[in-house]
Amino acid sequence: MDKAEQDAKALKAQAKEAARDVSDKARRAAEEASDALDEARSRGAELLDSARGKGAELAEAAREKGAEYVEAARERGSDYAHRARAEVDRLYREGSRRAGDAAHYAEDYYDDVSDLVRRKPAQALGIAAGVGFLIGLILASRR
Known part of the structure; x- marks a missing residue:
């Protein structure tokens, strides 16, 4: 074998070895x-x-917070409803008391007016006629 063939074989072997190395490195990569x-x-x-x-x-935390807020709103609503009922009861009692006072005063004035009409019937009739006339004028002017 001559030198060129030996060099070719050596190059071929080196190429195979380099290809194997590249192949191994590629496989590992x-x-x-x-x-x-x-x-x-x-x-x-x-x-x-x-x-x-x-x-x-x-x-879950959001659900729990939401439930807490709902419960707090219910409690406040219940508290406000209780306060409103108490205030309504107080206003009703106050209104009843004032209506009773007004009825009492009306009875007193009725008695006074009745006594006045009995003592001075002509004067009471004149006053009633004058008041009626004034009311008639007021109502007529509104039309």
């Missing part, structure tokens, strides 16, 4: 990339599960 991808998927799934858990916790 692909395996590392695959491992990294699997790890990223796993971490993403963990993060998703964690986010779901946190979301559920937040939703």
